[in-house]
Amino acid sequence: MKLKANLISGRTADQGAHLEAKTYRGYFDACAYCELNSADLDKLGVSEGNSLKVATDFGEVVVFAKANDGNPDGLAFIPMGPWANTVLDPDTHGCGMPGLKGVPSEIEATEEKPLDMKSLMKQYRED
Amino acid sequence: MPVIKDAVCSLCGSLCDDITVTVEDNKITKIENACILGHSKFVGMFEHDRIETPMIRKDGELVPVPYEEAIEAAAKILVNSRRTLSYGWCSTSCEAIGKAIQLAEETGSLIDSTANVCHGPSALAAQEKGSPGASLGVIKNRADVIVFWGCNPVHAHPRHMSRYSSFSKGLFSTKGRKGRKMVVIDVRKTDTAKLADKYVEIEQGSDLLLITALRSAVNGHEDVIPETVAGISKEEILELAETLKNAQFSCIFFGMGVTQSRSKYKNGDGVSSLISDLNQHSKAVTIGMRGHYNVTGFGQVATWETGFPMAIDFSRGFPYYNPGETGANDVLVREEADAAIISAADPGAHFPQKAVRHLAKIPVIQIDPYANPTTEIADVVIPAAVVGIEAEGTAYRMDAIPIRMKKLIDTEFKTDEQITKDLITKVRELKEGA
Numbered sequence: 001m002k003l004k005a006n007l008i009s010g011r012t013a014d015q016g017a018h019l020e021a022k023t024y025r026g027y028f029d030a031c032a033y034c035e036l037n038s039a040d041l042d043k044l045g046v047s048e049g050n051s052l053k054v055a056t057d058f059g060e061v062v063v064f065a066k067a068n069d070g071n072p073d074g075l076a077f078i079p080m081g082p083w084a085n086t087v088l089d090p091d092t093h094g095c096g097m098p099g100l101k102g103v104p105s106e107i108e109a110t111e112e113k114p115l116d117m118k119s120l121m122k123q124y125r126e127d
Numbered sequence: 128m129p130v131i132k133d134a135v136c137s138l139c140g141s142l143c144d145d146i147t148v149t150v151e152d153n154k155i156t157k158i159e160n161a162c163i164l165g166h167s168k169f170v171g172m173f174e175h176d177r178i179e180t181p182m183i184r185k186d187g188e189l190v191p192v193p194y195e196e197a198i199e200a201a202a203k204i205l206v207n208s209r210r211t212l213s214y215g216w217c218s219t220s221c222e223a224i225g226k227a228i229q230l231a232e233e234t235g236s237l238i239d240s241t242a243n244v245c246h247g248p249s250a251l252a253a254q255e256k257g258s259p260g261a262s263l264g265v266i267k268n269r270a271d272v273i274v275f276w277g278c279n280p281v282h283a284h285p286r287h288m289s290r291y292s293s294f295s296k297g298l299f300s301t302k303g304r305k306g307r308k309m310v311v312i313d314v315r316k317t318d319t320a321k322l323a324d325k326y327v328e329i330e331q332g333s334d335l336l337l338i339t340a341l342r343s344a345v346n347g348h349e350d351v352i353p354e355t356v357a358g359i360s361k362e363e364i365l366e367l368a369e370t371l372k373n374a375q376f377s378c379i380f381f382g383m384g385v386t387q388s389r390s391k392y393k394n395g396d397g398v399s400s401l402i403s404d405l406n407q408h409s410k411a412v413t414i415g416m417r418g419h420y421n422v423t424g425f426g427q428v429a430t431w432e433t434g435f436p437m438a439i440d441f442s443r444g445f446p447y448y449n450p451g452e453t454g455a456n457d458v459l460v461r462e463e464a465d466a467a468i469i470s471a472a473d474p475g476a477h478f479p480q481k482a483v484r485h486l487a488k489i490p491v492i493q494i495d496p497y498a499n500p501t502t503e504i505a506d507v508v509i510p511a512a513v514v515g516i517e518a519e520g521t522a523y524r525m526d527a528i529p530i531r532m533k534k535l536i537d538t539e540f541k542t543d544e545q546i547t548k549d550l551i552t553k554v555r556e557l558k559e560g561a
């Protein structure tokens with residue numbers, strides 16, 4: 001089962017508190033997840049802490065599932081950071097700003113685990 | 128045991144200047160008044176992954192080198208590059224920003240700030256329609272209606288509401304929270320929305336529709352508003368328009384929800400127009416919730432030095448500005464930049480994959496106190512002092528009020544300003560030798 005969702009990214013207090021500690025486990029915990037409401041998580045058959053694969057036209061990323069019932073149906077949130085940016089839209093539409101909110105995505109359950117920050121960034125060096 | 132009062136928190140654009148810091152043996156041992164983000168910054172000084180020494184990437188690994196060697200390697204990259212991107216300069220002092228602009232000019236580089244992925248569209252909006260603002264002090268003393276649109280201060284600017292807006296008590300707002308109506312417009316029920324008197328849930332990406340509907344209502348053209356706009360009923364829109372019109376003093380604070388969503392700068396443009404409409408009935412202002420503590424300062428310094436607030440291209444020998452063409456993400460996505468110098472910002476974490484992929488291919492110089500995702504793709508790394516803790520300097524709060532940051536403890540690390548000066552000297556030397 002794949003869930004079509006509208007993906008946004010943004011700041012959280014936890015992400016902000018790790019702005020200067022991005023090599024730490026705490027940063028990984030604060031950023032490598034995707035929030036959906038519980039009903040959407042149920043549709044995918046996953047519970048908090050399971051892995052989700054989020055795919056867009058720009059790439060795919062594995063992150064942990066997290067429930068947030070403040071999200072309306074079909075709205076996915078990944079905290080700003082290298083995990084979110086694997087799948088956000090680089091097009092600036094001629095005004096400088098990439099598409100960091102409102103990216104059509106497909107989300108499914110996966111057995112894979114999210115990459116830690118260094119492994120994620122290493123992929124860019126090897127590309 | 129020295130206790131430093133009224134220290135400035137150099138983390139977010141609220142730039143709180145009422146922090147009490149206790150220093151023992153050149154270490155900060157106690158902090159009062161800071162929020163979780165600020166606390167992490169002050170305490171983090173001694174816990175986080177500090178870059179201890181200059182480094183150069185050799186055979187894929189970053190290896191320690193003497194400072195002079197790193198400066199020389201960085202200067203060579205700058206001199207040999209035909210299209211350098213200089214990016215960041217927002218978690219640093221205005222003094223360092225001034226030097227960064229000088230370095231960009233002398234090397235014919237393109238310089239851009241973190242506004243590129245933040246409030247860049249707000250700067251464009253201000254150029255189109257102006258930006259009727261006020262100082263946070265005025266909001267604190269007068270605002271009876273406060274709107275947070277597409278921003279979540281509980282997480283991003285935790286003390287904003289208690290110091291300057293919803294919860295603060297001021298000269299004519301003696302009742303504090305009780306005397307203010309707080310409205311939150313967002314796509315999901317955030318922790319800030321949970322505190323609001325009125326939460327308006329908008330369909331993601333349809334901010335401009337709601338702004339336009341509100342303008343129609345404020346200007347007496349109710350008849351043209353459909354039954355629902357942006358997922359919100361006409362009735363609710365009319366009610367919100369009345370709240371704004373009947374306010375004695377309202378402020379719309381807006382954030383990334385507005386600038387990063389569809390219509391980007393047109394959203395900010397629309398907010399400015401709405402504010403101007405509201406001023407026919409009452410007093411209204413708007414302020415962008417700026418993220419990095421001195422991203423506002425970059426805009427100020429760049430504007431007085433070059434005439435433009437960001438995305439400034441010196442390759443023609445004079446400042447040229449056309450965001451969308453000269454924005455940091457644009458030159459990376461077009462694979463145009465052939466080298467980059469990055470300071471006090473982290474595009475490795477905050478740029479979309481296509482831009483990061485190009486950054487990873489070109490020589491990257493990083494100046495920063497802490498290791499972060501950008502370090503993973505950097506080729507020359509120069510550690511810096513933490514401005515606002517180990518170095519003094521000036522920063523501009525989100526409402527463009529300059530605040531002097533204090534130096535709280537001593538350090539061996541050089542400041543961004545000093546490092547940039549050293550780079551300028553070395554670049555001149557290399558150019559003269561050529």
Ligand code: SF4
Nearest residue numbers: 136139142143165286
């Ligand atoms: S609100 Fe911002 S400036 Fe104030 S203490 Fe928190 S992080 Fe620092």
